[in-house]
Amino acid sequence: MPGYVARWFIEGDVDWDAWNEQLQRAGPLLAGALFGAGWCCWLDSMIYQAAVVGVSTPFKYQGPGIASTVALVAINLIPRRELADEAWEEGAEMRARLWLFCSFLVALGAVADSVAVLVATTSSEGLAGVGVGSVIQSFLILASSLIFWAFRSDGSQGGYGAM
Template sequence: MFNLAHWFIHGEVDWENLQSKLRSISPFLSGALFGTAWAFWIDSLVYTKTVLHESYPFTYNIPGIVATLALIMMNLVSRDDLSSMADTYNSDEGSEGRAKIWLFISYCVAFGAVAGSVAVLVTCVQNGKNVEIGVGGLVQSGLILVAALLLWAFRTENEGYGFIH
């Protein structure tokens, strides 16, 4: 254990190599998490409809849809838009501030989706029915949030759509 701590503290880790590997696999890992999230949701719906023969309100779908919207919102901002080193030819004075506000709003939407899925789960547990849908929605929203953060955090500086200028 001491050797591991010594290795980590004294900088024998090739962080650039590790980061480049993460950047190369993060889109695939993020896509796999996103697909797994929707698979959990679909599985809970199929189980509820076929095995339990219960119906559920459409409003239980909203947290997953909002989480997907938050993933799209987060990835509209490129990392160049957030840096103060961005060249002034392509941006005006307020573009960095607008990008930060847009990213903050997208994080709030994502956490709102998770909070909504928790509310759905609590409602399902209190009613004693559709608990599978509540659990599936919570897992779905959480995995979509992790996928969005992973996709945004490990992309390269010049990657991204950069629609928010």
């Protein structure tokens, strides 16, 4: 079996175009499912805290989820064709890369903020469920933004990346 798999990749029997087409079809669906799952985890932790523990969650702990969502939108505003060498105007490629870099910094900052929320809620306030929900939410939204950016269409077929 291992020899067959190695020969499959080496000899080129893989139809990479078909795989890419399937991933471009399923990628946005998977990204949307991860995004929804992230917000559902956060809502579940808030509802659990209010219904079972009896403690309402302060608004300040919603920052990581909101920042992750803003980063998802910012990451996916840049079409991949602007990162190519054939930029339309001089400097467009650099601006696109700088925007993408700053967007990823916001996303990673949201993950770090969610870890800080986890530490703060478990050590002092007893809102451990909210901290765990915040970390899961931030990671799922970050994964969603990466998957959506990687597997959306490139604009030649129309669709998400056509701007």
